[in-house]
Amino acid sequence: MSMExxxxxxxxxxxxxxxxxxxxxxxxxxxxxxxxxxxxHEGYKAFLRENAPVEDLTTVCFSPEVTFAL
Structure with a gap:
């Protein structure tokens, strides 16, 4: 739905x-x-491998249970 x-x-x-x-x-x-x-996504990963090698990567998946807006 979105990416930042x-x-x-x-x-x-x-x-x-x-x-x-x-x-x-x-x-x-x-x-x-x-x-x-x-x-x-495969293209994005290939681009990163060639142009910005990743030394360490962490992935966190979650379902938001609390949200608020200021």
């Missing part, structure tokens, strides 16, 4: 990570398709 990406903003809480992406999916089936079958 950008560099981290400082060392205070980033635990050494320098770039973050956030992908929002409608459901787990859509996420599974993106991870396992999506040609665009």
């Amino acid at each position: 990406a950008g560099p981290t903003q400082g060392p205070a809480r980033d635990r050494g990570y320098t770039f973050v992406t956030k992908s929002v999916f409608r459901n787990k089936s859509d996420m599974d398709f993106y991870e396992k079958e999506c040609p665009a």
Whole structure:
């Protein structure tokens, strides 16, 4: 449904990570398709391997249970 990406903003809480992406999916089936079958995602991963080798990667999946707006 959406994706955001950008560099981290400082060392205070980033635990050494320098770039973050956030992908929002409608459901787990859509996420599974993106991870396992999506040609665009395969192209994105190939681009990163060639241009920005990743030393460490962490993936966190969650279902939001609390939201709020300011």
